Amino acid sequence: MSKRILRSRLTARRSSMQVDDALRRSHAVQERVRELPGWEAMRTVLVYLPFQNEVDTWDLIHELWGRGVQTLAPCCRPDCPGEMDLYRFRALEDLRPGSYTIPEPDPSRCTMVDPRECEGILIPGVGFDRRGFRLGFGGGYYDRLLALTGAEVRTIGLAYKFQILDDLPLEPHDQSVQVICTDTETIWAPT
Numbered sequence: 001m002s003k004r005i006l007r008s009r010l011t012a013r014r015s016s017m018q019v020d021d022a023l024r025r026s027h028a029v030q031e032r033v034r035e036l037p038g039w040e041a042m043r044t045v046l047v048y049l050p051f052q053n054e055v056d057t058w059d060l061i062h063e064l065w066g067r068g069v070q071t072l073a074p075c076c077r078p079d080c081p082g083e084m085d086l087y088r089f090r091a092l093e094d095l096r097p098g099s100y101t102i103p104e105p106d107p108s109r110c111t112m113v114d115p116r117e118c119e120g121i122l123i124p125g126v127g128f129d130r131r132g133f134r135l136g137f138g139g140g141y142y143d144r145l146l147a148l149t150g151a152e153v154r155t156i157g158l159a160y161k162f163q164i165l166d167d168l169p170l171e172p173h174d175q176s177v178q179v180i181c182t183d184t185e186t187i188w189a190p191t
Contacts, residue, residue: 132176132189
């Protein structure tokens with residue numbers, strides 16, 4: 001099945017979720033993230049700001065803020081499709097509507113941070129396979145970002161159970177994550 005068809009089917013299923021079901025499942029995913037080895041020790045974490053029924057990350061964001069962790073979020077470069085910069089944000093007031101209606105840090109209020117400073121990266125996806133490969137919206141934003149980070153960075157995909165497939169069609173530029181946390185299991189990608 002093509003990426004385009006998979007993307008369409010999975011986004012339709014995610015969009016059809018009831019809000020309370022998405023929040024309940026998101027809570028289970030976030031609990032699995034908290035159980036990951038090294039999570040408590042991370043000092044710089046890139047998060048994503050959820051939209052369109054993606055796994056919610058706000059409890060984790062508030063937890064990171066409470067621990068004094070440098071919390072980053074992506075900001076798409078308006079004139080460079082597929083590329084994003086990372087900014088530290090500390091409060092809701094630091095955000096503004098961004099590309100694709102996704103909230104982003106306001107560069108006039110936030111500090112840009114080099115992606116190589118990340119110790120952990122929370123990554124959304126339309127789908128993932130059991131090898132750790134991700135299906136996104138097709139812009140290549142996270143593939144480019146992950147190509148810049150080293151193996152010492154913990155890359156964590158967040159997904160609902162129905163978003164996990166056995167295999168995704170791959171292209172040469174596709175990057176994998178190390179671990180995927182779902183509402184029913186934690187999947188460690190083969191190394």
